[in-house]
Amino acid sequence: MSKFLILGAGPSGLTFANRLLEKGQDDFIVLERFEEAGGLCRSTDVDGTPFDFGGGHFLDVRRKNVLDFLFRFMPESEWNVFDRDSQIYIHDQFINSPIEANIWQMGIEQQVEYLKAIAVAGCNLGQDMPERFVDWIYWKLGSKVAEDYMLPYNRKMFGKDLNELGTYWLSKLPNVSFEETLISCLEKKAYGSQPAHAKFYYPKEYGYGEVWKRMADNLGDRIIYNEKVRSIDLDTRTVNGKYSADVIINTVPYAEFETIDGMDSEVRTLIDTLKFSSVVTEYHPENMDTHAQWIYYPDESLSYHRILVRHNFCTDSRGYWTETNLTRFKEDNAHPSFVNDYAYPLNTIGKNENMKTILDHLRSKNVYGIGRWGEWQHYNSDVVVELAMNLADSFN
Ligand SMILES: Cc1cc2nc3c(=O)[nH]c(=O)nc-3n(C[C@H](O)[C@H](O)[C@H](O)COP(=O)(O)OP(=O)(O)OC[C@H]3O[C@@H](n4cnc5c(N)ncnc54)[C@H](O)[C@@H]3O)c2cc1C
Known part of the structure; x- marks a missing residue:
């Protein structure tokens, strides 16, 4: 039995675990379904330079405490800073966003x-x-x-x-x-301000996944890879019938639990109301004639909704990648592609009230839901880092 059991090694789980270590607490285990950590923020190499599996990922500059924490794993000198240049393709022309x-x-x-x-x-x-x-x-x-x-x-x-x-x-x-x-x-000039990422960091040499990879490396064998969470018993706080802890931190989508013992039946039905969408990213090697880092495409005759212009933010790279909802995606063997089953938690009617009931119930059993899936919110990575740091700090 450990003190903490952390489900999922994405930014939320990795932050929570590393924050515990910083506080001198090392009695924990992290369970991760894949053979590597980082979740939606993972990167790989395609065509010689980084490609971010989960779509376009940029680190917002606004949360100083988050940046201080992340820069302990990957110093600021290893990041480039950009001013946002995002566009929309509409009426046969490109205009700036918003x-x-x-x-x-x-x-x-x-x-x-x-x-x-x-x-x-x-x-x-x-x-x-x-x-x-x-x-x-x-x-x-x-x-x-x-x-x-x-x-x-x-x-x-x-x-x-x-x-x-x-x-x-x-x-x-x-x-x-x-x-x-x-x-x-x-x-003939814009008004107002950019909604998000007006300024952002992106690694100089690596993909966005590098900082999370380093956080995972810091945890060593405290992460158990290829361990897909399937069941949880809330009363004994036991996962997959073999991992138990005083406190469980859940960052994985609730749909992943085939069995949940010890949950009130009304709360269980609320879990079935949680919806999500899936996104496929696909690489194309051609450079684009634009300065934009990304471009939105509302035209419904095109399958993808956004293009990430890799050569405008990733050093010495070429090409771009598309983001497409899985239901609209047509596989094309000529281009490498990656499916993110869980990309967007959907903000359906009543979701916030349902999530509050779910989270309150879990907390009464010493199980805490955090992050994009644990809280079912469109959180960016800087937000989940802050929330996970705060939660770790709340335990003595
Ligand atoms: C298209 C897109 C663009 C985005 N752009 C940005 C951006 O520009 N900037 C930004 O900051 N954020 C961005 N985000 C948000 C960012 O991806 C999330 O904030 C971040 O990944 C949330 O981290 P998390 O740990 O909560 O969830 P995740 O990253 O989803 O991590 C969850 C972890 O749980 C693991 N897991 C899942 N199921 C199981 C299971 N059954 N058993 C064990 N492990 C399991 C997963 O493998 C994963 O490692 C974007 C997201 C998307 C989809």
């Missing part, structure tokens, strides 16, 4: 159409906020941004029935103001 700040880059006729639609968007007319996802997008952004970009892009990423999704996760999007958009079009 769309609402860069309508001025479209042709004049398009600008007029977008402005007309924004002027009568529900939020600008003071109409009540709708509850269904599709209506909400129209209300918030106007019919042009909704129909030409947000709805097709979200359908490509998350699946066809967008009304299954809640709107709570979009509530921080700013209203698209008619006045600001008009001024931006007249002055």
